[in-house]
Amino acid sequence: MxxxxxxxxxxxxxxxxxxxxxxxxxxxxxxxxxxxxxxxxxxxxxxxxxxxxxxxxxxxxxxxxxxxxxxxxxxxxxxxxxxxxxxxKPNWEWPSLPHFTRALYLDGIQDPGNMGTILRIADWFGIPFVFCSDTSVDVFNSKVIQASMGAFLRVNTVEIELAVLLERYAGLPVLGAFMEGLNAFDHSWPEKGILVIGSEGEGISANNLPLINERVTIPKGNPNGAESLNAAVATGILCAAWARVNYE
Amino acid sequence: MxxxxxxxxxxxxxxxxxxxxxxxxxxxxxxxxxxxxxxxxxxxxxxxxxxxxxxxxxxxxxxxxxxxxxxxxxxxxxxxxxxxxxxxKPNWEWPSLPHFTRALYLDGIQDPGNMGTILRIADWFGIPFVFCSDTSVDVFNSKVIQASMGAFLRVNTVEIELAVLLERYAGLPVLGAFMEGLNAFDHSWPEKGILVIGSEGEGISANNLPLINERVTIPKGNPNGAESLNAAVATGILCAAWARVNYE
Known part of the structure; x- marks a missing residue:
């Protein structure tokens, strides 16, 4: 016990x-x-x-x-x-580069509820891989498991530095969620790639900024409105925009 | 005290x-x-x-x-x-029908974190009105206020039955979030209207179902994936799809 x-x-x-x-x-x-x-x-x-x-x-x-x-x-x-x-923990097999499809990279997501909700989003949209920085909350934390509603069993997760991940998958497009960037709904999303999500407070960490190829943003409808969206909500909207590549 | x-x-x-x-x-x-x-x-x-x-x-x-x-x-x-x-509580003025733009109607959103996050979403996308059923958590609950990050001061909220609201604003399109319906990203959203969001567990209440004109859905990318999305995440994605009407 x-x-x-x-x-x-x-x-x-x-x-x-x-x-x-x-x-x-x-x-x-x-x-x-x-x-x-x-x-x-x-x-x-x-x-x-x-x-x-x-x-x-x-x-x-x-x-x-x-x-x-x-x-x-x-x-x-x-x-x-x-x-x-x-x-x-579920077995993890690294896909070879040709089998790599879409992934999220979570850079400093510390709230267990947000982490679990993001796993559920990945599971819903068929994004098979969620990589995490060591500054993110552990995927096997019991509150994350609870919030993920079982998604942690279906989405492959691993803690790894983004730079190390990109050594393995060199050449994959790396997108990042930013307050300013290309409109996520006009942007031509790549079919394969990694989308990096930073923390609500700090954004994407300074270390990882040089690794981002394309900055995407969710346009604000109200210039005087909320300063930001909840990190899981922003992830959901970006994943929905990305998924549209496959719907169309 | x-x-x-x-x-x-x-x-x-x-x-x-x-x-x-x-x-x-x-x-x-x-x-x-x-x-x-x-x-x-x-x-x-x-x-x-x-x-x-x-x-x-x-x-x-x-x-x-x-x-x-x-x-x-x-x-x-x-x-x-x-x-x-x-x-x-902030003063609330009912807009006349010509001044009514977009609104959310929350039907049984009980989690204070989700409610606050939804107010933040409305604020971000410039949706000025959020109406709530009496089965939803009170907008002035302190946890809602905390999660809304100040959005509760900028978004107009009121507790009202959907049927009563529609007596006042007869003829406005009423959309509803469902597990099955028109693809939110192919759907031609009206410029004005009310989007009804049900609870995660129960969906839109039986009373309100006959009041919905159009059912919209967020297509699932993975048939074996998560059964549903978090209610605030789903609201965020639908509001983003709706906002595109104005971006384009």
């Missing part, structure tokens, strides 16, 4: 390459995904009884019956829940 | 037509908006000294120096802050 608790810290998740999901809905979603290797399920007896069928189909996992008190000691949530699962 | 505390409840905000903003950034933003009538500012001495100039320009308000302990008793925030202001 101490071990499970340690997994609320990123360094232990990275060390063992495993993570925790909490709550009934997420646990059921994980169990239904045969591609995810689950180590243990810690559940209260009532939950295990109700979902005996679902558990029986997964011979790979160890079921541990716990009391509500034990569960709350392992949990990072403030409200009580009935189940918690420990699973291996 | 009891009175200020009571304003954390919607019924008291509605009864007196006033509301509370908390924290240094929001208080300064309020003070800078001469159009907002502020009743009182409750501040710790240090804050009042630092912002003496800003306070002096506002002869309309009463400054009350409080201790941190008193402030935390009035506050709805868990983290300490230095200032809290009580203000009158």
């Amino acid at each position: 101490k071990f499970v608790k340690s997994l609320h810290l990123k360094k232990f998740r990275q060390k063992y390459d495993i993570f925790v999901v909490e709550g009934d809905k997420m646990a059921r979603e994980m169990l239904a995904q045969s591609a995810v290797a689950i180590e243990q399920v810690y559940a209260v007896e009532a939950w295990a009884t109700t979902h005996a069928g679902l558990l029986r189909e997964r011979s790979d996992l160890e079921l541990v019956i716990v009391t509500e008190r034990e569960l709350s000691q392992m949990s990072s949530l403030t409200t009580p829940n009935q189940v918690l699962a420990v699973a291996h | 009891k009175f200020v505390k009571s304003l954390h409840l919607k019924k008291f905000r509605q009864k007196y037509d006033i509301f509370v903003v908390e924290g240094d950034k929001m208080a300064r933003e309020m003070l800078a908006q001469s159009a907002v009538a502020i009743e009182q500012v409750y501040a710790v001495e240090a804050w009042a000294t630092t912002h003496a100039g800003l306070l002096r320009e506002r002869s309309d308000l009463e400054l009350v120096i409080v201790t941190e302990r008193e402030l935390s008793q009035m506050s709805s925030l868990t983290t300490p802050n230095q200032v809290l202001a009580v203000a009158h």
